[in-house]
Amino acid sequence: MTKSELIEALARQQPHLALKDVELAVKCIIDQMSETLASGERIEIRGFGSFSLHHRPPRIGRNPKTGESVSLTEKFVPHFKPGKELRDRVDASREKYKIID
């Protein structure tokens, strides 16, 4: 499922809203998630999961082409922990559905 398919599915379920408004709403939710993480704050959605930042300490990396070592500064990476409901639902249906893109 892609973002546009998600928008279409949400529009079908809310026929009183214009497609344009559903598009804007989805964009608004996604922007707010990115902004929140960019400011170092967590996101907690009950039943879905939580997003937080994980710290990566500075390290010496290598340029894979030249083999030369490069020092990399510390950084933060986004991390998602699925909630119980999502974990249970996905696992319960694993024999019924194949994984598709």
Add this chain to the structure above:
Amino acid sequence: MALTKADFSERLFDELGLNKREAKEMVELFFEEIKASLERGEQVKISGFGKFELRDKASRPGRNPKTGEEIPITARRVVTFRAGQKLKARVESYAGTQ
């Protein structure tokens, strides 16, 4: 304070003019639709944000960390999230202390 569903609907109310009920419903449906898709085995790719992927794990031997007792971990399907380039770049430079 972590961001919750109420914060998302508040912004939909403030910025898009959805009424409170519509805003709340939109946020509920947004997360429910992603869960339903993953439940059907369909991975979800949100461009600019990231991809919710599915992985089938084989069973493996496990251990109760408290008692040391061996208990098999059953085969299962799990959800993983891979942040997209844009989100990674925005988060990487976060310099605050946690």
